[in-house]
Amino acid sequence: MTVEEIHGVRVLTVPGQGPAIRGGADALDLIAASFEEQAEFVVIPVERLDPAFFTLSNGLAGEFLQKLVNYRLRVAIVGDVSAHVEGSNALRDFVRESNRRKQNWFLASRDELRERLASEVAVSPEA
Template identity: 35%
Template structure:
């Protein structure tokens, strides 16, 4: 895993890159959160290709369980991907509601993700 650090307005953001899946289970989320706390990150950016498909199928409840961990640890997360192609109405609603909050964001670009994480 490669971590690219961005510091914007005093917020330390870890942008994660990997050849492997980074987020597919609650256990992986907890490990990732621990790693980011160790690296003193305030927030992180993940790309959709590093997240298991089950996360985006809300019926599996994987997204809810994982995002609850981010909420519990108060770690901001931006997920970058092409969400214009989402056909699931429930996932569209979930993305829209998440983007209204202050912890979890879905963004089309890295620049948009970074801006959301420091707002």
């Protein structure tokens, strides 16, 4: 995993290659790594997520993301999720609602992540 600072936010990035991220136990591993690196944001490439993550009815996505939120970590799933949302209104709505908030984002690219974090800095009362 790599760590970098983007617009004042310490970001831990999961590598694109490796075992599939499946659920709660994997979330705990990311929480531990984030605490060790003092990161406040975790970036996960979409290709690292188990395909079952995108079936909302099984609860994997909810369990995974909630664990990270409980530890005040923000998450960006980065990559093309269009194949997963196609034909799933629930998932499409989940992605849309997530992107309206600050905690969990589904973004097409790291450039989009940089833009979103930059826009937060621009509107921050501390900026």
